[in-house]
Amino acid sequence: MSAVVFYIATIVNYFFIYNILAWGLNIQFGYAGILDFTYITFMATGAYIAGVTSLGRQQPGTGVVYILGWHLPFPIPILLGGLAAAALGLVIGLVAINRLRSDYLAIVTLSVGIILYSLVGNFTNLFDGFNGLVGVPEPLNGQVHLGVNTYTVFYIAVAGFFMAILWVVAHRLLRSPLGRTMRAIREDVDVAEAFGKNTFRIRLWAMVIGSFFAGIGGALLIGFIGAFSPDGWSTQETFIIWAILLIGGRGNLWGSVLGSFLVIALLSEATRYLPSIPNNAFLEPALRNIVIGAGLIVVLRFRPRGILPERKATFAEVRAPAPPRESARLEPGHAD
Amino acid sequence: MPTDAPILEIDNLSRRFGGLQAVDDCSFSIQEGMLAALIGPNGAGKTTLVNLVAGALSPNSGHVRFGGLDITGWSPHRIAARGLVRTFQISREWAQLTVLENLLVAAPDQRGEGIWNAIVRPSVGRAQDRELVAQALDSLDAFGLYAMRNEYAATLSGGQKRLLELARAVMARPRLLLLDEPMAGVNPALTDQLAGHIEQLRRGGITFLLVEHNLEFVEKSCDHVVVMALGRTLATGVMGDLRRNPEVIGAYLGGESVASAAG
Ligand SMILES: Nc1ncnc2c1ncn2[C@@H]1O[C@H](COP(=O)(O)OP(=O)(O)O)[C@@H](O)[C@H]1O
Ligand SMILES: [Mg+2]
Numbered sequence: 001m002s003a004v005v006f007y008i009a010t011i012v013n014y015f016f017i018y019n020i021l022a023w024g025l026n027i028q029f030g031y032a033g034i035l036d037f038t039y040i041t042f043m044a045t046g047a048y049i050a051g052v053t054s055l056g057r058q059q060p061g062t063g064v065v066y067i068l069g070w071h072l073p074f075p076i077p078i079l080l081g082g083l084a085a086a087a088l089g090l091v092i093g094l095v096a097i098n099r100l101r102s103d104y105l106a107i108v109t110l111s112v113g114i115i116l117y118s119l120v121g122n123f124t125n126l127f128d129g130f131n132g133l134v135g136v137p138e139p140l141n142g143q144v145h146l147g148v149n150t151y152t153v154f155y156i157a158v159a160g161f162f163m164a165i166l167w168v169v170a171h172r173l174l175r176s177p178l179g180r181t182m183r184a185i186r187e188d189v190d191v192a193e194a195f196g197k198n199t200f201r202i203r204l205w206a207m208v209i210g211s212f213f214a215g216i217g218g219a220l221l222i223g224f225i226g227a228f229s230p231d232g233w234s235t236q237e238t239f240i241i242w243a244i245l246l247i248g249g250r251g252n253l254w255g256s257v258l259g260s261f262l263v264i265a266l267l268s269e270a271t272r273y274l275p276s277i278p279n280n281a282f283l284e285p286a287l288r289n290i291v292i293g294a295g296l297i298v299v300l301r302f303r304p305r306g307i308l309p310e311r312k313a314t315f316a317e318v319r320a321p322a323p324p325r326e327s328a329r330l331e332p333g334h335a336d
Numbered sequence: 337m338p339t340d341a342p343i344l345e346i347d348n349l350s351r352r353f354g355g356l357q358a359v360d361d362c363s364f365s366i367q368e369g370m371l372a373a374l375i376g377p378n379g380a381g382k383t384t385l386v387n388l389v390a391g392a393l394s395p396n397s398g399h400v401r402f403g404g405l406d407i408t409g410w411s412p413h414r415i416a417a418r419g420l421v422r423t424f425q426i427s428r429e430w431a432q433l434t435v436l437e438n439l440l441v442a443a444p445d446q447r448g449e450g451i452w453n454a455i456v457r458p459s460v461g462r463a464q465d466r467e468l469v470a471q472a473l474d475s476l477d478a479f480g481l482y483a484m485r486n487e488y489a490a491t492l493s494g495g496q497k498r499l500l501e502l503a504r505a506v507m508a509r510p511r512l513l514l515l516d517e518p519m520a521g522v523n524p525a526l527t528d529q530l531a532g533h534i535e536q537l538r539r540g541g542i543t544f545l546l547v548e549h550n551l552e553f554v555e556k557s558c559d560h561v562v563v564m565a566l567g568r569t570l571a572t573g574v575m576g577d578l579r580r581n582p583e584v585i586g587a588y589l590g591g592e593s594v595a596s597a598a599g
Binding site: 169172173175176177178179180181183184186187188190191192193194195196197198199202205209310312313314315316317 | 390392411412413414416417421422424428429430431432433434436437438440441442444446447448449450451453454455458461464465466469473486488504508
């Protein structure tokens with residue numbers, strides 16, 4: 001298998017995984033208007049839990065320390081990763097989703113994310129601290145026994161399988177009365193509440209479902225890379241997914257696909273080919289963020305609602321035969 | 337027609353904002369079937385009272401009963417689900433939803449709002465939507481908004497937004513509609529149109545309590561008026577009598593406006 005195929009397959013895998021991540025944030029923010037500034041924490045939760053439930057018991061002497069070590073077969077670790085992230089989303093949502101204040105939510109999520117980050121980094125017994133997990137088994141490779149290059153191509157099917165299912169979930173949710181009410185909550189939570197909507201519960205659902213998406217994305221990521229450490233989920237990684245969502249267009253699932261293609265496959269990849277500057281290891285990630293940030297500013301300047309804005313919902317009009325009564329409706333009945 | 341049991345009872349309701357007593361030991365009741373008005377000068381506490389009744393604010397003391405049920409301290413969505421629906425003094429449409437969607441969201445008891453039906457059984461929501469769409473289109477037709485049905489609500493004119501507020505509130509199938517200045521800032525033709533809709537809906541069985549400054553409309557159409565001033569209930573009755581009430585004249589109406597509005 002040629003290096004080019006391997007290279008393209010790698011990008012496709014990232015592209016698929018970031019589609020899932022962007023859809024999850026789209027559900028939280030694009031549908032329900034939840035300012036989740038620690039989205040990446042849910043991705044990390046999925047990655048860690050999938051990691052420690054697919055790894056076997058820790059080996060003494062390797063120096064890698066972690067909890068669980070259940071050595072569960074595919075697809076259980078990935079699902080557990082999603083569920084663990086959803087559970088964390090539920091807990092954070094219960095604390096932070098106050099029906100009156102959305103800026104409050106932003107601050108709480110940001111703080112909780114930073115606290116969890118240093119917790120995971122410093123409590124080395126959980127997920128081996130800042131060193132992170134390594135040697136995570138490749139999903140299904142115990143069965144298919146593929147070499148590195150072929151497995152990378154094979155993994156497109158694994159990631160694509162989850163992507164297809166989650167697409168259906170996100171799409172149905174968006175088109176459902178529940179998704180419509182989520183969007184109304186996004187537009188004006190007080191009015192939605194005044195119309196009998198339990199806005200707290202509905203936003204909690206958006207939080208939990210979005211976190212589940214993040215967890216599945218994280219689980220697929222650790223299965224693909226085989227390793228995961230706090231470097232992979234610093235606060236700036238949350239910004240990348242926000243950039244994907246806003247560039248693509250919130251409330252539009254194809255927008256998220258376009259956004260992750262542009263950000264992951266183009267902008268982010270392109271910075272790899274810039275001439276490297278010796279003795280400056282931080283420059284490449286910094287350049288990546290600058291390029292993505294610039295792209296975001298350009299898009300928001302010319303298309304404030306994203307390249308593919310939310311689509312207008314239309315409905316089949318099955319009505320009683322009478323056409324609109326232009327004259328009658330200007331003169332409603334008056335009291336005699 | 338009014339029956340004996342009041343649909344809404346306000347009992348010694350009070351609400352403070354810091355040092356300001358916005359609603360001060362206020363009591364009155366509204367009978368089922370009434371078209372009632374709540375009037376009073378700016379700052380009298382009318383909007384605060386609406387917020388207290390609808391659950392958007394909780395009172396410092398006192399009680400609110402709706403249909404015989406003590407709803408004091410309930411969350412707004414629980415109160416609304418019981419059939420007490422309110423509108424806002426400033427139009428608050430869901431801007432990036434279409435006009436039709438604004439009505440659809442307002443409908444109560446939507447089975448497609450359940451998470452299971454939304455994701456696993458989308459046909460349930462679609463089936464109910466077909467009925468709701470038909471109902472909403474008829475309503476938009478009656479309110480003169482049919483042509484705008486697929487436009488974002490944000491694009492409506494100020495007057496159209498007022499109509500949308502009312503159409504949307506009706507979609508919620510309320511028992512009691514609490515309207516906070518439904519005619520504020522609209523032209524006379526639209527005022528008449530809104531008045532016609534309100535009277536028609538009242539004949540259809542909805543009880544109204546509306547905050548209104550248009551005394552001509554209040555006099556002509558409302559069969560019960562509550563006057564508030566400085567957070568208190570100053571007087572209740574019909575507009576014709578209230579005009580001759582010296583307390584009401586002193587606190588609110590003023591000689592000139594009584595004369596002009598009565599003429
Ligand atoms: N959220 C609030 N915080 C502080 N003061 C308020 C608040 N809402 C209303 N007020 C004050 O309470 C009084 C009554 O206001 P309001 O109920 O809006 O009167 P009205 O609707 O009759 O004009 C006013 O003095 C107003 O400034
Ligand atoms: Mg007011």
